[in-house]
Structures are given as structure tokens and as C-alpha cells.
Amino acid sequence: MDDSHPTPAAKSSLVFVFLVVLIDMLGFGIIMPVLPKLITSITGDTLSGAAVYAGWLAFAYAAMQFVFGPIIGNLSDRFGRRPVLLGALGGYAIAYMLMGFSASILWLFAARIIAGVMGASFSTAYAYIADISPPEKRAQNFGLIGAAFGLGFIIGPAVGGILGEYGTRLPFFAAAALAALNLVFGFFMLKESHPPEKRRPFDIARANAVVALRGLHGQNKIVFWYATALTVWMTAHVVYPIIFAFYAMEAFGWSEWTVGMALACVGLGAAIVQGLLIRVLIPRIGERNAVIIAALSMAISSVFYVVAGPDQGWLIFLAIPVGSLQGLFQPSINGLMSNAVSDETQGELQGAVASLQSMASVIGPPLFAAVFAAFTVAGSIYYLPGAPFGLAGFVSLVALAIFLRGYALHCTSDEVEPPADAKTTAL
Template sequence: MTRDASPSAPAKAARGASLVFVFLVVLIDMMGFGIIMPVLPALITDLTGGSIAEAAVDAGWLAFAYAGMQFLFGPVMGNLSDRFGRRPVLLACLGMYGIGYAMMGWAPTLAWLYAARIVTGVTGASFSVAYAYIADITPPERRAQNFGLIGMAFGVGFIFGPALGGILGEFGTRLPFFAASGLAAINFLFGLVMLKESLAQDKRRPFSLIRSNALSAMRALGGQNRVVLWYAAALVFFTTSGIVYPVIFAYYAIQAFGWTELTIGLSLALVGVGAALVQGGLIRIVVPRIGERRAVLIGFGAMLSANIIYCFATVPWLIFVAIPIGWFQGLIQPSVTGLMSRAVDDRRQGELQGATSSLNSLAAVVGPPLFTAAFFLFTQDSAPVYWPGAPYAVASVFALVSLALFWRGSGLHYAGEGADLPPDAETDADVA
């Protein structure tokens, strides 16, 4: 009996350490993303000597490069891990991630900064490997619980990343970049010692470039029913709209109110706290009581209300009114995703989630240059009208389009189309 129990204890401990490592991979990725947000405007202006309006344009293209690499290399990293195992791909990504942030900290020119952002975009595309690792080591009945660790890591990383970046930025513009690099290096060393390979040799498959194409995943949507297509289109426009916050907020706060890195970082941390509270707790209470569709409508109402405040705020305290109102837009994506998953049968769930993930990545590519161009147009010296909040007006247009697309899809769904009706369809069928 003792002989049987003793081998299982180390195995259980090893699985626990591996889960901790995967959690830290995602956490550090999000912290690295958040930690530089308060200080990136100052770094760009230092390198270029330009204005905040011009720096925002460069930031938009930097975000474009980062998201573009994630869009292209997410499927590649997943397929490489199917061929060579999860451990080497995760460790390689983490090591290069640390190098990328060190490059940003040392960057002597803007071109160097672009090169570093491309490196971090490629290696930050390791989320697919992290999900695969968790699936490898977790029984099917516990996967949802462990996948929740990834969502928790996103939330925690976005709370502490900007706050830490704002605090460190008080001591030097480049210090947060080296801090992000150091966190990645520490996690790399931890993984080198503690992380065990999760994919057995007999379960590996040859690497295929054809299967590593994000566009192939999106083509799968063509075979879905029209309810799913309306929902997917709504999510794309919603994702594009939501990107305005991480891309523009720091530049908007500096231009409109003269905020410091510390104030920006703490404000963004407050955004992260609200997102964690709504998506981690409130949604579990709200959706069962009022249904997904009403939750989505509340979310869009909050999003548009917050955007109106950002558009026209003339005093800084209004931003601290807009932030908690904006928390409730966290109801939108989980609710739409839940409805969309009901509209297809169980055999096509994986195909659907892969396709929508690629679409959302594509939205993250399109949004940043668009919003930063609007910011530049209305804040440069020759602007026709001085309006720092203009990007939030553009985001509101995308949000309204998303709401219209969702309304059409939900009307069809609640009227009886799709694989499974929502539980509140009987009371809401008249909307169709």
C-alpha cells in the first residue's frame, strides 16, 4: 500500500509545480504587457523627440506588430509543441520573451523598439501551448477548472502589471522593461528545474505548415449556421472596440490631463480589478438570473456610457467615474461566447473556439493603428478640432455595430435557429 502511494505523491507534486509554471507563464506575459503601458509614451518620445500625438501613432504600429505576430505564430507554436513537446516550446518562448523586453529597455532607436516588439509578439504567442499543456496533464472533468487559471492569470497580470510599471516608472522610464525581462528570466529558471514534459512521444505528430495557418482556422466558420456567424461578427467588432483602452489610455491621460506614469499605472490597475470582479464573480450571479442577452445589453450600455465620458471629460475626476461604469462591459464577451457555443453541436466546439480566437487576434491587429490615427488627427498642432477623446468616439461606432450584429443573431437564435435555445428563450422570443 505504501509502495503504491509514494510514487503518486511526487507525481502529484510535479503536476502541481507544472500548473504553477504555466500559470506564471501567462501571468508574466500579461504583467509584461501591462508593466510597460504607463512608460511607453515617455520612451517613444525620448527616442523620437516627437509629441505625444506622434508617439501614439508609433505606439499603434508597435501594437500592430505585436498582435500581428501573435496572430501568425499562435497556430505555429501550438503545432511545434505537438511535434517537439510542450516543455521546449514554452521554455524557448519564455527565454526569448525575456530577451525581447531587455531589447526594449536598451533600445537606442525606434527601429530597435519595433524589432523587440516583434520578438515579444512571436514568443508571446505561447498561450496555445499553455492551454495544450493543461489539457495534457488534467483529466477531462477538471479541465474547465484548470483552464480558469489562465483567465485568472490574465486578470491578475493586468492588475499588477500597470501598477508596478507606474511605480517603477517614477525611478526611470526604462526600468519597467528590465523588470519585465527579469520576471521572465526567473520564470525560465523555475521552469528549467520544475517543468516536466506533458506530451508522450507516441502522441506527437509531424509539424505541418498547412495546419499552422490561422486563416485555415477562420475558414472553418464558413460551415457554421448563420446564428453563429452573426455572433462571431459581433465579437470581432466588440474586440476591435475594446482595444481602444489599452492602446490609447496612457496617451489620452497625458494629453488631456497631464497625468504621470504612476497615476496612469494605478488607473489601469483599477481597470484590471473591475475586470476580475465582473468576469470572475459577478457574471456567475447576473447571467443565471437575467440571461445572456440581457447581460450583453447591460454590458453595451455600460461600455457606451463610459465612452461618452472619455469623449467629453474636461476634468480628471470624471475618468474615475468612467472606469467603474466600464467594468460592466466585461459581461459582453463571456455571454456572447456562451450563446455562440449553444448554437453549435458538441462535435464542432473546438473548431468554433479556434476560429473565433483567430478572428479576435485579427481584430487586435486592425484596431491599434486606427485608434492612434484618430488620436493624432485630433491632437496634433494643426488639428481641425482639439479632441483627445476622439478615439473613444470611433470605438463607440464599432460598439454600436457590434450591438446591431448581436441583436440580429440573438433574434434568430431566440426564434428557434441554432443547435440549442437559451434557457430564457421562451420569455424573449418576441424580440425576433
């Protein structure tokens, strides 16, 4: 595809892929302000106890992505991206409807399991972008998916906070309707990006993260380091969607509306960084420096969450713009990994990476929820609602160290061309 003169069909397909991710994140964002109230109303538990349930709900969602990410990625390599993306939207509509009608915590778990299977289609969305983007533009175009995440966190929490005033369940029905509408749009507008001549047979033996990454490691060992860094990073990053609402309500007594507006600010920052700023910064400073900035921004912003007292909720609105630069991390690494493997294995790469990221989401939510409960439950030795964010800031620095090691190997490897910014002076 000529990136400077995209065809109308290419434009409509890019819009659809953007909307697939947006709808999923919109549904996820909608539930964030109202989930604490929904869980406490169903279980009768405290915020500390409800946070533990939320952690395990996220665990169920991520576990499904871990299992199905490589399967769906490999299926898209065999049958094309279009049927996978359309099927995911139908599944989203069902999952959100089920959440809206949930009468018990088991209903919520069933809905999140379905949503987790459908969410595994993120790997196909990344593969679609790789299919239609020239190598030098992939990192920037991957930022479109990041922008969809950001917009989902602008619209979703804001809508959830507003609709939550009229009923805790209303936001879920709104998300189901949007997924159904996008399915209709995609059926008529989405064009297949993976031509038959580049497809390969589906092999169930390759359809898991361990085997897939082993094969990719054999093709290019650099991918293993980048994937590991991204997995550790995502372990830290999940603290926001899992803990933020519980933290804000516990530490500052915020309402669902205030939580929704704060999360909308988080989404706005992510959309600006990944939708606009990334296209300016990465060509100028390169992927390496972009990743360094991202990791440091997360570590610095986490300090605000830790030190903010009961009457210092305003500090969070300082932390949000500082932390928004962390949106540079994932698109930069995805661009490096995508350029390091063949065109025929883009779906396998993204499926394996999505599965590893889901592994991080399997580990992170119960971990951060347990830390939050331990530091907020009645009788705790030390009351510190921001403790999970402090832990996340430390983990982000570990991810940076792993990435820098992999990047050093990348610059000296004979298997791939050195990154464009290999000679850029370190920050």
C-alpha cells in the first residue's frame, strides 16, 4: 500500500480496525467507574473485598486471551483477518449484554470469559496493521491502536460515569449496542488484508505462546527480549484499569462520576500521545529513546499516587499528564518486533505477543488487588492505598532494563537491519 496515498478501501478498513479496538476498550472503560458499585451491590462486600473480586475477574479475562491469543492469530494467518475481526464484534455484543443482566458474581465471570476470548482478536488487529503498512511506518500505525485504547478510555469512563447515575447496568447495554453497530459497518466496509498466497496451514501445535515464540526466537532471537520486556511492562500497566477506581474511592472518596472524568483524562492523554505525538516523536528520537521516556514517565507518575493524602486528590491530575507518555512504550516495541520477522508470520508474532501480554494480565490483577487489599483492609499494619502504583512503577523500570539489553543485541545482530535510531544519542 502506498502510505502517502491510501485508497478509500484502505482508509475504511483502517477505520474499522480502529473501531474494533475502540469498541472493546469502550466497553472496558464503561465498566470501570461502575464496577466497584456493581460488585459491592451483588456481594455486599467492602471496597477492599470488591477489589479482590475485580482482580480475579480481570484474571479470567486475561487467561482466555492467553489461551486464545495464539490460536486466533494463527487462524487469521490461515483464513484471513476479516472473519476473525467480525466474529470478535459479535462476541463482544453477547458479553456486554450478559454483564448487563448479571444477577450474581458467576454471571460476571461468564461474561468476562467470553469477552476475553473475543479480546484475543487484538493480535489480528495488529497483524492487519502490519499487512497494510510499509515497515518504516508500522510503529506509527500501531499507534492508531494505542489511540483507540486512549479514546476508549476517554469515552468509556465518561459514558460509564454519566450513565451510571441512571443505573449501574445501563452502560453495559450501551456497549453491546455499539458492538452490534460496528459489526454491521464492518460486514460491508472491511476489506481482507491477508492475500491467499501469503496464508499458511493452521497448525494447532504452533498455536500457543511458548511454541510460537520459540519459533520466532529461532527466526530472530531479538524478538524474545522485546516480548519479555513488553510482558513485564504490561504487568505494571494493568494497575490502572484494575485498581484506579477502587483507589480513588478509597483514598479520596470520589464518586463514580469523578472517577469517570479522571479516567477520561487518562484516555485523553493516551490518545494525544499515541494518536498524534508518537508520529512526531518516533521519527525524531527513535524507538529506543521513546521507550526510555515511556518507562520513566510511568515510574515518576507512580510517586504521585503513593504520596497523595486524603485531601490531595488534585495530585492525581498532575500525575495523569506525566504518566501519559508511557503510551510510547508498546507501539515502539511492536514496531521493532514487527520489522524483525517475516511478513508471513506477522499474525503468529502478534498472537504470541498478545498471549504473553495476557500472561501479564493474569499475574498483575490478582497481585495488585491483593496489595491494595493488604494496605487498605481494616486493621492493616500500614494504610497506603497507593501501594499498588508504587509497585507498578518499580516493575516498569525492570521492563526498561530488559528492553535495553535486547536493544543492545539488536544493534549488534547480523540477523536484522539495525534500528533507524541505532546511532541516536541516549537520553
